[in-house]
Amino acid sequence: MTFYCSSNGNINDTAPGNNKLCLFILLSCFSFSCYAVQLNVVTEQRIPLNYMNEHGEVVGDATKIVREILAHAGIAYSIQVYPWARAYNKAKTEPNTLIYSLRRTNKREDMFHWICPLIQSEKEYIYRLSTRHDINFSVMEAAKTYSLGVVRNDFTHETLRVRGFEDNKHLDINNDGFANLKKLIKGRVDLIVQSDRAIERSLKKLNLPLSTVTAIIPFELEQPTCIGLNIQTADKIVNQLRQSHKIILKRQGLQATDK
Numbered sequence: 001m002t003f004y005c006s007s008n009g010n011i012n013d014t015a016p017g018n019n020k021l022c023l024f025i026l027l028s029c030f031s032f033s034c035y036a037v038q039l040n041v042v043t044e045q046r047i048p049l050n051y052m053n054e055h056g057e058v059v060g061d062a063t064k065i066v067r068e069i070l071a072h073a074g075i076a077y078s079i080q081v082y083p084w085a086r087a088y089n090k091a092k093t094e095p096n097t098l099i100y101s102l103r104r105t106n107k108r109e110d111m112f113h114w115i116c117p118l119i120q121s122e123k124e125y126i127y128r129l130s131t132r133h134d135i136n137f138s139v140m141e142a143a144k145t146y147s148l149g150v151v152r153n154d155f156t157h158e159t160l161r162v163r164g165f166e167d168n169k170h171l172d173i174n175n176d177g178f179a180n181l182k183k184l185i186k187g188r189v190d191l192i193v194q195s196d197r198a199i200e201r202s203l204k205k206l207n208l209p210l211s212t213v214t215a216i217i218p219f220e221l222e223q224p225t226c227i228g229l230n231i232q233t234a235d236k237i238v239n240q241l242r243q244s245h246k247i248i249l250k251r252q253g254l255q256a257t258d259k
Helices: 018-028 061-073 084-093 140-145 155-162 177-185 196-205 235-251
Strands: 035-043 075-081 097-103 112-119 124-129 148-151 171-174 191-195 213-219 225-230
Touching: 035 061, 035 084, 061 075, 061 097, 061 112, 061 225, 061 235, 075 235, 084 097, 084 225, 097 112, 112 235, 124 177, 148 155, 148 177, 155 171, 171 177, 177 191, 177 196, 191 196, 196 213, 225 235
Parallel strands: 035 075, 035 097, 148 171, 148 191
Antiparallel strands: 097 225, 112 225, 124 191, 124 213
């Protein structure tokens, strides 16, 4: 059996520590059922959860856990980083595809096999430039007065559309959160939605202080952040990943909630 512990897809991944993970997987084959099928793992550039670093490695808090789960399960995989809309579409339409970090919503419930939670969901906020003192509100509906940058087909985009926000009227659609932030700084959008950790890391990348932006109101999120598997993925693989997920989470003092 050939194991692939790095990717050569849309963005190359040299996968830190992959030699150790490969060894772990190979050793696991002697004590667990290993599968000939290779999982195609897809994600987006979303600091600090999952992103390509300056060395061309796919890293991040969520990535670390995903790698541990796959290694424990003894399942071969490759990881590609795509714009969210493309990653999401591949996960919905291509068998044996795993996507993370994915919010579990009612709309998405029947589209995937779920492994939850992956990590604790981050709190997100609606941000404006600190110099835009003219923008101030306390309810979500008021944001319709302004242009709000979103990532195409991500959870925020879907949620805002459900709440009556319209594409190209209230919403300015982009490929990733970093592009949204750059548009905010250039004055091309009035608002963006991001977590406090994500925006701090992105501003640092642009050599800008956190004081550049101001959080107006929280963007309420109750849905867990999970792993999703294409619905055609074999039950044997799904169950093995769920078992490994429970073991990895238990080490962190968390409990799996997938069904």
